[in-house]
Amino acid sequence: MLIKNQIYEATIVDYTAEGQGVAKIEGCAVFIPNAIVGEKCTVRIEKAQKTWAAGKIVELLEKSPHRVNRECPVAKLCGGCDFWHMDYEEESRLKADRVKAALNRIGGENLTELPILSAPTCYGYRNKAQYPVAAKKGRAYTGFYRAGTHSVVESGRCLILPEITDKVKDAVLDYVNQYRVTVYDEATQKGLLRHIFVRKGEVSGQILVCLAVNGRKLPHVPDLIDRLKQIPGFTTLVISVNTKDTNLILGDEFITLYGPGYIEDTLCGLKFRLSPRSFYQVNHHQAQRLYQAAIELAGITKDDTVLDLYCGVGTITLSMAAAAGKVIGVEVIPQAVADAKDNARRNGIENAEFFCGDAGEAALALAKEGIHIDVAIVDPPRKGLNADAIEALAQIAPRRIVYVSCDPATLARDVALFKARGYALQKAMAADLFPRCAHVESIVAMIKE
Numbered sequence: 239m240l241i242k243n244q245i246y247e248a249t250i251v252d253y254t255a256e257g258q259g260v261a262k263i264e265g266c267a268v269f270i271p272n273a274i275v276g277e278k279c280t281v282r283i284e285k286a287q288k289t290w291a292a293g294k295i296v297e298l299l300e301k302s303p304h305r306v307n308r309e310c311p312v313a314k315l316c317g318g319c320d321f322w323h324m325d326y327e328e329e330s331r332l333k334a335d336r337v338k339a340a341l342n343r344i345g346g347e348n349l350t351e352l353p354i355l356s357a358p359t360c361y362g363y364r365n366k367a368q369y370p371v372a373a374k375k376g377r378a379y380t381g382f383y384r385a386g387t388h389s390v391v392e393s394g395r396c397l398i399l400p401e402i403t404d405k406v407k408d409a410v411l412d413y414v415n416q417y418r419v420t421v422y423d424e425a426t427q428k429g430l431l432r433h434i435f436v437r438k439g440e441v442s443g444q445i446l447v448c449l450a451v452n453g454r455k456l457p458h459v460p461d462l463i464d465r466l467k468q469i470p471g472f473t474t475l476v477i478s479v480n481t482k483d484t485n486l487i488l489g490d491e492f493i494t495l496y497g498p499g500y501i502e503d504t505l506c507g508l509k510f511r512l513s514p515r516s517f518y519q520v521n522h523h524q525a526q527r528l529y530q531a532a533i534e535l536a537g538i539t540k541d542d543t544v545l546d547l548y549c550g551v552g553t554i555t556l557s558m559a560a561a562a563g564k565v566i567g568v569e570v571i572p573q574a575v576a577d578a579k580d581n582a583r584r585n586g587i588e589n590a591e592f593f594c595g596d597a598g599e600a601a602l603a604l605a606k607e608g609i610h611i612d613v614a615i616v617d618p619p620r621k622g623l624n625a626d627a628i629e630a631l632a633q634i635a636p637r638r639i640v641y642v643s644c645d646p647a648t649l650a651r652d653v654a655l656f657k658a659r660g661y662a663l664q665k666a667m668a669a670d671l672f673p674r675c676a677h678v679e680s681i682v683a684m685i686k687e
């Protein structure tokens with residue numbers, strides 16, 4: 239076992255799923271943040287367990303050619319991004335490698351290469367911002383959570399956000415400080431404003447502002463609206479009532495104070511209505527490329543019936559409607575299903591049906607009915623597919639399954655489960671929707687053998 243506080247020499251050989259460097263010291267895996275594969279360094283051990291340890295770089299003995307100066311001044315403190323210390327070439331490589339390694343190690347595949355849809359820019363790509371609000375000496379400020387904590391570190395520009403969302407945040411803060419609107423304190427559970435949530439339509443330019451409030455009312459709302467109206471694109475202001483002691487940002491009740499309570503945006507040539515709660519990929523450009531890849535991998539024809547499980551507001555479902563005979567979307571959040579139906583209407587799409595329910599249960603019900611599905615798309619949250627969803631899909635037996643995933647490990651697990659039920663991996667690729675952050679999306683096509 240390694241000894242806490244002792245200094246060891248290490249070579250970085252791999253990355254964790256969270257983007258930390260991994261070194262092997264005396265047979266023990268050591269996790270080291272801000273490290274790049276190939277680098278040699280001395281490391282101080284901060285936590286030592288039997289099979290693993292955590293450490294920090296003391297001195298870099300050999301720098302990677304991929305190391306760069308951090309452009310973000312708070313990168314080391316902030317729990318948001320992971321990769322400002324390396325160039326984008328290395329980030330893309332490691333993301334593709336992570337998906338490939340998961341499919342090989344957990345999925346039992348034998349892939350030598352795995353392509354990645356790299357992002358054209360690392361700056362200003364996020365169309366959604368969620369600023370935690372805190373107060374010091376009676377003055378409200380926003381920032382980011384210090385990694386692994388809920389203490390808010392005040393910060394200036396966030397490079398992955400567009401400037402306009404910062405302007406919205408500043409306008410809300412000016413109002414809060416002028417009228418001394420109270421700020422929520424997690425310790426006492428007192429105070430009103432918790433988070434400032436901003437969503438911007440990339441194509442429409444429309445801006446939705448949603449304030450997470452520990453209550454149902456804010457003071458001097460007309461003045462807040464006047465300030466927000468100065469910002470080009472401001473469309474709607476909503477309160478999300480969140481009075482619970484919870485880590486969730488948005489509560490269950492929404493009160494619209496100005497505008498329609500939602501914005502619109504265009505994705506893959508279709509118009510979508512977006513409420514605060516609707517799932518919508520944060521990187522518009524890369525989401526379009528990912529969905530385009532999904533459509534191509536699905537190989538749909540005009541006679542096909544397509545099932546889209548975990549369909550959200552119907553982005554993928556509706557993008558596939560024109561190529562298919564019929565598309566069916568299943569989603570568990572009622573508001574998202576309502577949005578999906580509305581999105582079908584506003585795009586004049588008549589061959590789409592949406593059901594609200596658990597994907598596994600809905601797929602089992604469809605399997606029982608003996609429905610014929612030619613192609614299935616799944617895009618589950620990180621935990622991957624439920625066992626009953628896999629069982630039901632195997633019963634429905636579509637000729638092709640396209641799996642969009644935000645966690646390579648659960649994707650690989652599910653690929654192995656489908657393999658045991660007669661499906662073979664046909665193509666796999668990674669897509670970078672979160673430059674500078676460790677998350678990576680991936681997409682695979684499986685065909686029935």
Ligand code: SAH
Pocket residue numbers: 517518519547548549550551552553554568569570571574595596597598617618619
């Ligand atoms: N395909 C959509 C949404 C993907 S996100 C898009 O790309 O925009 C995953 C979606 O799965 C979310 O909308 C979430 O609400 C939904 N979801 C989570 N658990 C679910 C379950 N058990 N059954 C059905 N949908 C679920």
